[in-house]
Amino acid sequence: MSYLSRREFMRRSTVGAAGLGMLLNGKWVPVEAAPLPPPAGPNDRVNVAFIGFGIRGNILMEAIKKTGQANLVAVCDCYQGHLTRAKERTDGKIDTVFAQYKALLDRKDIDAVILAPPDHQHLPMVLDALSAGKDVYIEKPMTHRVEDGPTMIEAVKRYNRVLQTGSQGRSSYLQKKAHEIVASGQLGKVSKIIASYNRNSSTGAWNYPIPPDLKDGVNFNWKEWLGNARKCAYDPERVFRYRKYWDYSGGISTDLFVHLITSIHFIMDATVPSSVMATGGILVRKDGREVPDTLDALFVYPEEFNVNMGATFNNASVPDQGMTFLGNKGSLTLMGTSFSVAPENPKEGYAYSIDSWPKNLQEEFMNVGNRRAEANPPIIEEGTEVFKDQGTDSVVLHTLEFLDCVRTRKECSENAVVGHHAAAAGHMVNLSYLSGKKMVWDAATDTAREA
Numbered sequence: 001m002s003y004l005s006r007r008e009f010m011r012r013s014t015v016g017a018a019g020l021g022m023l024l025n026g027k028w029v030p031v032e033a034a035p036l037p038p039p040a041g042p043n044d045r046v047n048v049a050f051i052g053f054g055i056r057g058n059i060l061m062e063a064i065k066k067t068g069q070a071n072l073v074a075v076c077d078c079y080q081g082h083l084t085r086a087k088e089r090t091d092g093k094i095d096t097v098f099a100q101y102k103a104l105l106d107r108k109d110i111d112a113v114i115l116a117p118p119d120h121q122h123l124p125m126v127l128d129a130l131s132a133g134k135d136v137y138i139e140k141p142m143t144h145r146v147e148d149g150p151t152m153i154e155a156v157k158r159y160n161r162v163l164q165t166g167s168q169g170r171s172s173y174l175q176k177k178a179h180e181i182v183a184s185g186q187l188g189k190v191s192k193i194i195a196s197y198n199r200n201s202s203t204g205a206w207n208y209p210i211p212p213d214l215k216d217g218v219n220f221n222w223k224e225w226l227g228n229a230r231k232c233a234y235d236p237e238r239v240f241r242y243r244k245y246w247d248y249s250g251g252i253s254t255d256l257f258v259h260l261i262t263s264i265h266f267i268m269d270a271t272v273p274s275s276v277m278a279t280g281g282i283l284v285r286k287d288g289r290e291v292p293d294t295l296d297a298l299f300v301y302p303e304e305f306n307v308n309m310g311a312t313f314n315n316a317s318v319p320d321q322g323m324t325f326l327g328n329k330g331s332l333t334l335m336g337t338s339f340s341v342a343p344e345n346p347k348e349g350y351a352y353s354i355d356s357w358p359k360n361l362q363e364e365f366m367n368v369g370n371r372r373a374e375a376n377p378p379i380i381e382e383g384t385e386v387f388k389d390q391g392t393d394s395v396v397l398h399t400l401e402f403l404d405c406v407r408t409r410k411e412c413s414e415n416a417v418v419g420h421h422a423a424a425a426g427h428m429v430n431l432s433y434l435s436g437k438k439m440v441w442d443a444a445t446d447t448a449r450e451a
Contacts, residue, residue, distance in 0.1 A: 036392055036400065039068030046403045049074040049110045049134075051101045051125060052117035053082040055208075056139050060114050060166070061089055063395040069403040073110055076101045079239075080219035081211050099221035101125065105132040112137065112162075112406050114399075119144040120229045120248045126152050130159045135406045137399065140167040140262070141254040142419035146427040149420030150446045156416045162405045164412035165419025167262040168398035173391035178325075178334055179267045181341060187327030188344075193264055193307045195323040197256040198316045205285050205293060205313035206243040206255075210236045237288070244289035251291025252280075252311045253429040260309060260323060261299075262414070262422040263334075267325070272421040273299040273307075275440045275451065276428035284314040297429045309429075338388040345377040424448060 048070045050057050057077070064070050074095040075086040083096040097104045104110070105128055112135040115125050122144055129136050142165045143149050156163050169175055182190060199205060214236050216222045222234040229247045232238075242248040243255055264270065280295035293314060299307040322335035330343045350371060354362050366372055391397070398414075405412045428439040428448045438451040 046070045046406050047073045047109055047111045048114060049104055050114045051076045052115060053077040053086050056116040059395060060116060063399045066396045067400045067403060074104055076104045078221045078225040099224040102128060105129055105134060110134060118242045118248045121227050123148045124228060127155050130155045130161050135162040137164045137166060137402045140165055141258045141423035141426055143423045146424045146447050149424055153416045153420060162412060163416045164402040165414045167259050168394040169259060169263045170266040170414060171398040171401060172389055172394035174339060174389040175263055175267060177387060178332060178339055181332060182267055182325060186330060187325060187332060188329030190325050190327040191305050192326045193323060195260045195307060195309045196321055197260055197311045198321060199313050200316040206241050208240050210240045244291055246290050250426060250430050252295045253426040254423060256311050257309060257429060258422050258426045261425045264307060265422055270301050270303050272441050273425050274302045275300045275438055276432050277438045278429045278432040280433055347377055348374040350375045
């Protein structure tokens with residue numbers, strides 16, 4: 001039986017580490033990242049519009065500006081203050097459309113739309129944009145309900161459009177390297193993944209500030225914002241804190257878990273879990289929310305690995321924040337903008353289990369094959385090796401890929417099928433939490449059902 005030293009294990013891990021650096025025994029070893037392409041000429045730029053210009057819309061606009069590959073043509077939102085902010089971000093150059101997103105889709109000078117509205121508006125806006133001949137970047141989660149996914153996939157095919165789902169981590173150099181390491185077999189058989197995404201603040205629990213000037217019928221259109229959701233009286237809390245309510249969001253599972261799920265699917269070359277069981281509750285944030293503030297789930301995958309995933313809004317200081325991939329030859333722990341890789345030398349506990357035997361039988365047993373070496377593997381060299389992302393921001397890379405696919409008509413890496421399956425795994429968590437039953441994947445319908 002052969003054993004890799006920690007140094008040799010990490011040396012093999014550094015091969016092809018574009019966009020990364022490595023901390024080796026306290027000394028930083030940078031690896032230069034691939035640069036962004038040069039700015040496109042005026043005639044080669046993609047004409048882009050934005051629908052929904054809240055927190056994510058702002059971030060996506062800044063990312064697209066950094067790509068140098070697009071013209072920012074127009075923006076639509078139900079709150080006038082967001083439109084004013086879009087003007088500020090573009091030196092007054094972008095056109096604004098108040099509330100009426102379909103009027104924006106009618107414009108012939110727009111190639112693609114960036115959709116970042118609340119989750120309940122994803123399906124109608126995606127379908128309207130595709131039917132209007134626009135390519136679509138849709139923020140995660142792609143869907144508000146698991147059954148929305150096949151509908152979107154069919155529409156993408158029918159209208160022959162490009163769709164990119166916006167869970168950007170998989171476009172980072174860091175996650176691409178993690179995928180390479182897992183695929184190479186360096187970790188051996190990965191059979192378990194532990195993942196968490198915790199927060200401990202009121203704003204982290206989606207109690208976002210509400211603009212003091214917000215007035216329905218003056219600078220806000222409640223009817224347009226509500227769309228096809230269940231009718232109810234105007235409530236600013238539901239507008240700016242919508243993730244707390246089932247009518248507009250899937251809560252923790254579709255906001256935070258979907259990021260983890262998308263990354264796990266990418267790194268593990270997985271598609272969708274075969275079953276999910278979940279539990280949780282509103283344990284601390286008793287502020288009128290409907291969705292849980294604490295949630296735990298077990299995913300079983302047909303690729304023969306399990307995922308333990310959890311989140312809470314009540315304590316962020318836990319050692320396993322992020323994702324840890326456990327293989328029988330090593331482990332990989334990914335946390336934010338860095339990950340560490342460590343070899344695992346299994347040690348057989350023969351002495352413990354055969355100590356009750358007569359000594360001659362113990363010796364006879366230990367003399368067979370490699371049992372003495374298995375019971376006393378070499379000590380792994382001390383030292384900490386950490387890969388750190390030194391590349392371009394992953395949101396920029398993700399939008400850059402989308403713009404390239406709009407021009408080349410290639411399919412995006414996080415296409416409608418990938419986005420559907422990541423969101424579906426999150427929806428399975430919620431369905432299990434709400435029903436108290438195990439949810440299983442039904443491949444025939446491409447949706448979930450109770451076991």
